[in-house]
Amino acid sequence: MKKLLQEILKEKKTVGIAGHVRPDGDCVGSCVGLYLYLTREYPEIKTDVYLEEVPAQFLVLKGTDQVKNQAVDQVYDLFISLDCGSPDRLGFAEEMFRNAKTTLCVDHHISNLGYARENYVVPDASSTSELICRMIGSEGLDREIAEALYVGIAHDTGVFLYSCTSPETMEVAADLLRTGLDANALIDHTYYSKTYIQQQILGRALLESMFLLDKKCIVSVITKKVMNFYGAKASDLEGIVSQLRNTTGVEVAIFLHELDSGEFKVSLRSNGLVDVSSVAQYFGGGGHVRAAGVTMQGSVHDVINNLLRKIAPQITEEDGEKA
Ligand code: 5GP
Ligand code: MN
Ligand code: MN
Incomplete structure (x- = not known):
């Protein structure tokens, strides 16, 4: 080399x-x-x-x-x-x-x-x-x-x-x-080492997270308004999605944060069952099997629904095989 x-x-x-x-x-x-x-x-x-x-x-x-x-x-x-x-x-x-x-x-x-x-x-x-x-x-x-x-x-x-x-x-x-x-x-x-702001916004993201897909998926969103409230920059959000993925029973963690443009930066993490790179690539992003990202337009609900449409079959396929 x-x-x-x-x-x-x-x-x-x-x-x-x-x-x-x-x-x-x-x-x-x-x-x-x-x-x-x-x-x-x-x-x-x-x-x-x-x-x-x-x-x-x-x-x-x-x-x-x-x-x-x-x-x-x-x-x-x-x-x-x-x-x-x-x-x-x-x-x-x-x-x-x-x-x-x-x-x-x-x-x-x-x-x-x-x-x-x-x-x-x-x-x-x-x-x-x-x-x-x-x-x-x-x-x-x-x-x-x-x-x-x-x-x-x-x-x-x-x-x-x-x-x-x-x-x-x-x-x-x-x-x-x-x-x-x-x-x-x-x-x-x-x-x-995390700044106080980073810890606060991590706490906020965990507090407001929600389970979806029969608790196999966890989602959290940080809006521009919340970022402004804490005085946080995008780089202060590093690590939040990994912490979400650590939740027992979860296969996929989704973390969204709103960009100045109003679009959402999506971070996806998988515990191995779901190939999140394929999900991100479908929407124009990319990454690795267990860690991927993409920027998406639309309301929070649209973005989450669209992502779930691609993630759910990968989770249920596995359930189907086990059954
Ligand atoms: P993160 O969620 O930490 O931003 O990114 C996870 C992985 O996906 C990283 O390897 C990163 O390079 C990749 N990634 C994140 N966002 C995008 C994107 O918009 N496009 C592509 N091609 N890769 C991305
Ligand atoms: Mn790398
Ligand atoms: Mn990188």
Whole structure:
């Protein structure tokens, strides 16, 4: 895999890197991890990294202060898309990606159709950060690169808990740990630690959640009005849907939050029975079998009803088989 990177960087003078809109830990970790590696190993290449606003807890990672939030009018020799299942998920960076002389995509979304010139897409991989580790190899690591990639892997695996955590994930994590990083402090700071606002809005979402589909499905909604009341940003809602999924007996958790446009950002989580990626893809989104998302229009009731129409058959099919 190191070959892929060496080959593709040959004779390149400018490289752009970008991740998906509303960046999460894996997106930030893989983007700055690769950025740090390229600037260290290929100082002759001018490398830029682009992301929407980086959530505050990730600012401890080296390289996050170099992230650019706005597109520039430049034709890159190579543009690298990380952790993005489809090009529209690049947001403001999509145009730079489309204009680049050549492109690479490194990703692990099952919904990814391979939209770049070169694609390193492994749906079984825990995270894009794990794939970046495999690309640069253990000898390519230093402590700061390892910190970014460790945070990325930890976030997409629920701290090495979700079923996407493989023996390879743990092997890569061991290489990262060997750089001497302080895993406890990093994960506490970026994953577990929550602001008071985040805790309050999590509580509100849990309090107002409802069971549907014979308690196999749990739904909660946070409107713009509620977000304004708490002074919460979209990034303050991270983790709510996982907490909903932890409810005993639940197969699918649905969490909606209203966007400024009046549309709803939908987060779906499954405990394995239901393929939520297929549900999200049906409505134009994507993701993984157990974690997926989409943006939908209509009233809360319309959105929930439409989602349930696609989820219910997957749950009853299973009931039917058991009967
Ligand atoms: P989350 O619910 O945390 O926003 O996203 C869960 C997973 O689904 C992530 O892997 C994320 O990249 C993917 N995802 C979320 N929203 C969308 C979307 O609108 N389109 C696509 N293609 N993927 C999404
Ligand atoms: Mn992501
Ligand atoms: Mn990811």
